[in-house]
Amino acid sequence: MIKACIFDLDGVIVDTAKYHYLAWKELAKGLNFNFTKKDNERLKGVSRMRSLDILLEIGKKDLDEETKLKFAENKNKKYLEYILKMTPDEILPGVIDFLEELQSKNIKIALGSASKNAMTILNQLKLKDYFEVIIDGTKVSKAKPDPEVFLKATQELNVKPEECIVFEDAEAGIEAAINGGVKCVGIGSPENLGKANYVTEGFENVSFKKIIELLN
Numbered sequence: 001m002i003k004a005c006i007f008d009l010d011g012v013i014v015d016t017a018k019y020h021y022l023a024w025k026e027l028a029k030g031l032n033f034n035f036t037k038k039d040n041e042r043l044k045g046v047s048r049m050r051s052l053d054i055l056l057e058i059g060k061k062d063l064d065e066e067t068k069l070k071f072a073e074n075k076n077k078k079y080l081e082y083i084l085k086m087t088p089d090e091i092l093p094g095v096i097d098f099l100e101e102l103q104s105k106n107i108k109i110a111l112g113s114a115s116k117n118a119m120t121i122l123n124q125l126k127l128k129d130y131f132e133v134i135i136d137g138t139k140v141s142k143a144k145p146d147p148e149v150f151l152k153a154t155q156e157l158n159v160k161p162e163e164c165i166v167f168e169d170a171e172a173g174i175e176a177a178i179n180g181g182v183k184c185v186g187i188g189s190p191e192n193l194g195k196a197n198y199v200t201e202g203f204e205n206v207s208f209k210k211i212i213e214l215l216n
């Protein structure tokens with residue numbers, strides 16, 4: 001029996017990838033190389049420092065650790081400028097109805113995100129109160145596909161992994177759920193998210209009831 005749902009944030013509840021993209025693109029410009037939208041796909045669900053390593057690999061740049069930390073900090077400052085302008089209008093379609101259906105059925109709700117800015121984003125979107133447990137990039141030491149983020153959420157919710165469903169838009173996140181023994185619904189296209197138990201474009205016209213039927 002499913003007792004809880006764990007949501008990834010970026011790409012599931014809100015599309016922040018476009019802001020990450022703008023901030024990383026600016027950094028790449030400063031280093032004299034181009035960073036494309038296609039390149040940005042590789043950063044979804046990946047931690048900030050790992051994202052920087054991928055970016056530098058694309059631009060064929062080699063930087064020492066101290067410079068990398070400074071660049072990551074600068075990128076985050078730029079990213080914060082964008083997310084501090086976000087409003088609840090940016091919550092993806094169907095998300096609020098889905099969360100309210102869960103509440104009405106007494107299904108527990110948690111967040112499982114790699115982002116260290118998750119609290120700021122939830123505050124901007126006025127969504128924080130829906131979440132009983134919030135596990136974000138400040139609370140984990142191992143990045144997805146390691147299951148740490150989702151297993152910490154199950155522990156804090158006091159439920160077993162097999163009693164949960166994870167909602168994820170990134171391949172690394174889906175692998176993290178599978179590695180933790182948690183069922184997973186992919187948010188996006190089946191081409192990239194084939195490992196998930198079920199894939200849907202988003203939450204519009206999707207109910208918890210329907211997902212349970214499909215997973216059984």
Ligand code: B16
Binds near residue numbers: 047115137
């Ligand atoms: P930050 P998620 C992830 O969030 C993003 O998908 C990924 O692109 C980003 O690099 C990562 O958070 C770290 O974000 O720089 O804000 O700590 O999808 O796990 O909710």
Ligand code: MG
Binds near residue numbers: 009011045173
């Ligand atoms: Mg994501």
